[in-house]
Every structure is written in structure tokens, then in C-alpha cells.
Amino acid sequence: xxxxxxxxxxxxxxxxxxxxxxxxxxxxxxxxxxxxxxxxxxxxxxxxxxxxxxxxxxxxxxxxxxxxxxxxxxxxxxxxxxxxxxxxxxxxxxxxxxxxxxxxxxxxxxxxxxxxxxxxxxxxxxxxxxxxxxxxxxxxxxxxxxxxxxxxxxxxxxxxxxxxxxxxxxxxxxxxxxxxxxxxxxxxxxxxxxxxxxxxxxxxxxxxxxxxxxxxxxxxxxxxxxxxxxxxxxxxxxxxxxxxxxxxxxxxxxxxxxxxxxxxxxxxxxxxxxxxxxxxxxxxxxxxxxxxxxxxxxxxxxxxxxxxxxxxxxxxxxxxxxxxxxxxxxxxxxxxxxxxxxxxxxxxxxxxxxxxxxxxxxxxxxxxxxxxxxxxxxxxxxxxxxxxxxxxxxxxxxxxxxxxxxxxxxxxxxxxxxxxxxxxxxxxxxxxxxxxxxxxxxxxxxxxxxxxxxxxxxxxxxxxxxxxxxxxxxxxxxxxxxxxxxxxxxxxxxxxxxxxxxxxxxxxxxx
Amino acid sequence: xxxxxxxxxxxxxxxxxxxxxxxxxxxxxxxxxxxxxxxxxxxxxxxxxxxxxxxxxxxxxxxxxxxxxxxxxxxxxxxxxxxxxxxxxxxxxxxxxxxxxxxxx
Numbered sequence: 001x002x003x004x005x006x007x008x009x010x011x012x013x014x015x016x017x018x019x020x021x022x023x024x025x026x027x028x029x030x031x032x033x034x035x036x037x038x039x040x041x042x043x044x045x046x047x048x049x050x051x052x053x054x055x056x057x058x059x060x061x062x063x064x065x066x067x068x069x070x071x072x073x074x075x076x077x078x079x080x081x082x083x084x085x086x087x088x089x090x091x092x093x094x095x096x097x098x099x100x101x102x103x104x105x106x107x108x109x110x111x112x113x114x115x116x117x118x119x120x121x122x123x124x125x126x127x128x129x130x131x132x133x134x135x136x137x138x139x140x141x142x143x144x145x146x147x148x149x150x151x152x153x154x155x156x157x158x159x160x161x162x163x164x165x166x167x168x169x170x171x172x173x174x175x176x177x178x179x180x181x182x183x184x185x186x187x188x189x190x191x192x193x194x195x196x197x198x199x200x201x202x203x204x205x206x207x208x209x210x211x212x213x214x215x216x217x218x219x220x221x222x223x224x225x226x227x228x229x230x231x232x233x234x235x236x237x238x239x240x241x242x243x244x245x246x247x248x249x250x251x252x253x254x255x256x257x258x259x260x261x262x263x264x265x266x267x268x269x270x271x272x273x274x275x276x277x278x279x280x281x282x283x284x285x286x287x288x289x290x291x292x293x294x295x296x297x298x299x300x301x302x303x304x305x306x307x308x309x310x311x312x313x314x315x316x317x318x319x320x321x322x323x324x325x326x327x328x329x330x331x332x333x334x335x336x337x338x339x340x341x342x343x344x345x346x347x348x349x350x351x352x353x354x355x356x357x358x359x360x361x362x363x364x365x366x367x368x369x370x371x372x373x374x375x376x377x378x379x380x381x382x383x384x385x386x387x388x389x390x391x392x393x394x395x396x397x398x399x400x401x402x403x404x405x406x407x408x409x410x411x412x413x414x415x416x417x418x419x420x421x422x423x424x425x426x427x428x429x430x431x432x433x434x435x436x437x438x439x440x441x442x443x444x445x446x447x448x449x450x451x452x453x454x455x456x457x458x459x460x461x462x463x464x465x466x467x468x469x470x471x472x473x474x475x476x477x478x479x480x481x482x483x484x485x486x487x488x489x490x491x492x493x494x495x496x497x498x499x500x501x502x503x504x505x506x507x508x509x510x511x
Numbered sequence: 512x513x514x515x516x517x518x519x520x521x522x523x524x525x526x527x528x529x530x531x532x533x534x535x536x537x538x539x540x541x542x543x544x545x546x547x548x549x550x551x552x553x554x555x556x557x558x559x560x561x562x563x564x565x566x567x568x569x570x571x572x573x574x575x576x577x578x579x580x581x582x583x584x585x586x587x588x589x590x591x592x593x594x595x596x597x598x599x600x601x602x603x604x605x606x607x608x609x610x611x612x613x614x615x616x
Contacts, residue, residue, distance in 0.1 A: 366609075
């Protein structure tokens with residue numbers, strides 16, 4: 001079979017030249033003949049079919065035929081790959097012709113015909129010359145597959161809420177369910193200054209991409225931003241995804257590649273460790289009801305850490321080797337925001353968070369506060385209107401895509417809602433029901449320490465952003481549902497499971 | 512003489528060391544009044560100029576116990592200053608429509 005080797009590996013120069021010449025001759029010819037045939041009949045089908053057939057078949061056959069003739073006349077052995085080459089040539093030619101039609105080309109215009117001939121001379125000649133080679137088919141298939149993979153990954157849906165949500169309606173006959181839901185969410189107890197019970201400020205429900213329910217209370221209005229507290233963490237996850245998508249950082253980068261840490265030891269921490277709450281830093285996540293001087297969070301936001309949060313966070317000792325233990329930590333998230341910001345700001349400038357994430361998804365109300373060094377307080381301080389919080393949930397629901405554009409890398413959301421690896425290994429200050437992925441709360445059972453779903457009456461694929469004083473944005477992909485609740489619960493009276501199960505009763509088909 | 516020095520060193524160092532560790536935890540260098548005034552200034556600023564709630568709502572929203580922080584609002588400069596027991600205080604101001612409020616160093 002070395003004769004075939006000779007025909008397919010050597011001589012490609014003359015083969016290509018002959019193909020180019022053949023294309024330059026045959027493409028205009030096919031256009032001329034095609035036009036003539038196309039005008040022969042008044043019956044459009046009878047005229048169009050043969051004309052199009054000529055235009056589609058003649059050029060590839062002509063070019064490949066010219067090569068076959070050359071091969072014979074040069075005395076080279078015939079390749080056994082002609083059939084495949086013809087197939088390839090016809091396929092590529094079809095793509096070129098469809099492209100030309102799509103761009104509005106006309107064979108009546110000499111310029112268009114010349115351009116088409118030129119393109120075909122290069123493309124068709126190249127395919128015909130290389131088509132006989134073994135790797136040509138796989139290269140071509142790979143090239144065809146790339147755009148398909150990239151675009152198929154984004155779910156198609158309408159309408160998108162970039163400007164505002166499209167209104168929808170709750171299912172008919174749900175008056176009782178609605179009464180039960182509202183009674184739970186909106187019944188106030190005691191005097192306002194006692195800060196007792198369930199204190200909901202606003203609820204927004206997005207079902208099948210439409211706003212099916214919203215209500216505000218306690219003097220709160222739709223246009224007002226509400227502090228999300230730790231819901232900000234999940235949006236810091238999204239910012240990290242944006243930075244990875246732009247190639248500004250990778251998950252296994254040491255934090256010291258991007259920021260200056262207070263201690264050498266902290267350089268063992270990677271971006272992934274921070275996403276997983278697995279930095280191993282000796283942190284104490286207490287709020288106002290714990291010891292004020294031992295709360296790392298209060299010190300970071302209001303105390304000695306507030307002037308330079310990255311320096312403060314990295315000044316903590318490593319309690320465990322990074323990646324081997326899990327602890328819910330606002331320090332991990334704000335350090336992550338510092339790292340991501342340091343990687344992105346030099347490339348995309350001040351305000352990149354809005355340019356690349358918050359504005360594209362239409363959260364125009366978003367305000368996100370920083371420390372005096374400019375580090376975004378990624379753990380806590382994003383404010384947005386309830387409808388805009390819903391858009392951030394909607395971004396996760398749609399796999400990190402927005403209006404067909406991929407904002408978060410492919411697979412990012414799937415990784416974000418998988419159980420954090422360090423959580424399986426060792427849990428520090430862990431409460432039952434606390435199952436997390438990358439900066440998101442999950443409704444997953446985890447063998448060994450979490451036998452029940454954290455929210456038993458809610459589908460297992462649910463996940464949520466959650467914040468202090470009762471904030472939540474819950475996403476339930478299997479129900480195409482986003483439920484937002486903003487609130488000011490100062491005691492632990494509110495139960496997310498109860499709230500979500502009552503909300504599900506408003507939108508689920510068969511009760 | 513040497514014994515006295517040792518006693519002074521131990522007497523001074525031991526309480527200092529134990530202050531650094533409370534229940535094996537790092538103790539941060541801020542007292543309650545510093546934390547409360549900073550919290551009240553920052554969160555009142557955000558409440559007024561980011562969440563755009565009215566003054567009564569915001570005063571209630573940031574009320575901490577004990578309610579020692581005195582709140583002064585400067586609507587023109589979009590700033591909030593707090594003080595407690597004369598010696599402690601903090602100031603926060605509104606930056607812009609992206610960045611909200613910042614606690615001044």
C-alpha cells in the first residue's frame with residue numbers, strides 16, 4: 001500500500017494548483033449554466049431543482065475530477081479515498097453556497113461571482129487536495145463540532161428579563177394555597193421594635209421565566225434595594241466564573257499569584273479552596289449574637305479588619321491544610337473577591353463587575369460596597385432590588401447563560417451545585433442541614449453526615465443563596481422556579497422549608 | 512532583684528497573653544463601642560443612601576443593644592457620623608451608584 005502513501009503524502013503542490021485552476025474554471029461555469037437552466041422553465045420547481053443541483057454538484061465534482069485526472073496523468077496510483085473526498089468537497093461547497101445565499105450574494109453581480117469563485121478556489125481546492133489524507137476528515141469534523149458544542153450548551157428560552165420581568169399568572173384555582181402562603185410569609189407579630197417573628201420585606205416568584213407573584217411589606221417597595229448579606233457570596237461565585245471565563249485566573253492558582261498575603265503560609269490557599277470554603281484559615285463566623293471580640297466577621301466588617309480586608313483575612317493562622325476541612329467563612333469569600341478583583345481590574349478596569357456580569361443580566365440596581373482598599377466585600381454587601389436578585393438566581397437557573405451568551409464557563413453551575421469536597425472530609429462549626437457547594441446552599445443528602453434533605457418538602461435539585469436575617473434566593477431547576485425572599489428576621493422563627501413548600505403549592509401542576 | 516523582675520514580667524505578660532486567647536480563639540483588637548459605632552455608621556449610611564429608606568426606618572434598622580451610639584446624618588454630603596460616650600465614633604459616606612457606602616478608615 002505504499003503506492004497510496006505516495007499519492008496521498010507527496011505531490012500536494014501540483015495537486016493543489018490543479019484544484020485551484022479547476023475551481024476557477026468550473027465555479028463561474030456552474031453559475032452561468034445554472035442561471036441558464038434556471039430560466040428555462042416557467043415552472044419554478046422544474047427550473048429551480050436542476051439549476052440548484054448543477055450549482056451544488058458541478059464545482060466539487062469538477063475539482064475532485066481534475067485531481068483524479070492529474071493523478072492518473074502523472075502516473076500516480078489511484079487513491080482509494082475518492083468517494084470520501086467527493087463527500088467532503090460537496091459538504092464544504094454546500095456550506096459555502098449557503099453562506100453566500102445567507103449574505104445575500106447574487107450570481108448576477110460580477111463581484112459576487114468573482115468573490116465566490118475565489119473563496120471556492122481556496123476552500124474547495126484545499127479540501128480536495130487534503131481530503132484524501134487520513135486526518136482530513138477528523139479535522140473537518142472537529143471544526144464543525146466546535147461551534148455546535150459552544151452554542152448548544154446555552155439553553156434557549158424566551159422571554160429574558162434583562163430590561164424587566166414579563167408578567168405571568170399563577171395557576172388558576174390556587175386561592176387557598178395563596179392564602180396559606182401569604183399567611184405564613186406576611187403575618188407580623190408583636191410591635192415592630194420588638195423585632196419578633198417572621199418579618200418579610202418582599203417576595204418575588206419567577207415561574208417558567210415569568211414573574212407570577214410579587215408582594216412587598218413593612219413599608220418596602222419594588223424599586224428599593226435590599227441588602228443581601230451572605231447572598232452576596234453566591235454572586236461572588238458568579239464573578240469568579242466570569243474571571244475564569246476570561247482567562248484571568250484559574251481554579252488552582254495560589255492566592256499569592258494575585259494578592260499580597262499577610263503570611264507566607266496563606267499562599268498554600270488556592271482559588272478553588274476559597275470557593276469550597278476550604279481555606280483552612282482559623283476563622284470564627286459569629287454575628288451579633290456571639291462574642292463581639294472573637295467574631296472574625298465583625299472584626300472584618302467593622303473592626304480591625306475593615307481598613308484592608310485581604311490583609312486581615314490572610315493574617316489568620318492555618319488551622320488545617322487548605323482543601324482538607326470545611327468551614328463557612330465570610331473571610332474565604334471576601335478573600336476570593338479580593339483575588340478575583342486583583343486578577344480582573346488590570347485587564348478590564350474599574351467597574352468590571354458591572355460591565356461583565358451585573359449589567360448584562362440587567363441588575364441595574366446593584367450596589368456592592370468595598371473596603372477602603374477597593375476590595376469588594378464579596379461575603380456580605382451586595383444590595384439590589386428583589387426583582388434584580390431574581391435575575392441573579394435566573395442566571396444560575398440558566399446554566400450561567402444569558403440571552404444565548406455564556407457568561408459563566410460551561411460546567412461552572414454544575415460544579416457550583418455539587419457538594420463541596422472539603423465538606424465531606426472534615427467539618428468545622430458545622431450545623432446539621434448545612435450542605436454547600438461553591439458558595440451556594442444545597443438540598444442534598446450526603447451519606448455519612450446528612451441523611452435527610454435539608455429542606456425535606458422541597459425537590460432535591462433545589463439550591464439557594466442565603467443571607468443573614470432571612471434573605472434567600474432559591475432556584476429549583478426541575479420546577480423552572482426562582483423564589484426570592486428579602487426580610488428582616490431578627491430571631492430564628494422563619495423556616496425556609498415551610499416557606500418553599502407553600503410557594504411550590506402555587507406553581508406545581510398536580511397537587 | 513531578679514526575682515522581682517520575673518514577677519513583674521509574669522504579672523504583666525500572663526494577663527496580656529490570656530487576653531489574646533479567649534477559649535483558644537483569637538481576640539480582635541476592637542471593643543464593643545468601636546464595633547457598635549462603626550456598625551451603626553456604615554449600616555445607617557447604606558440604609559439611607561443605598562436602600563433609600565427613610566430616617567425613622569433606618570434608625571430602627573441599625574438599633575443595637577445597648578443603644579449607645581448617637582447618630583448624626585448629613586444628607587447633603589450623604590454621610591453618617593456616630594459617637595458613643597464621647598470617645599468612640601465612626602463615619603461612613605456614600606461613594607457612588609456602584610460602590611454604595613464606605614466606612615472611613
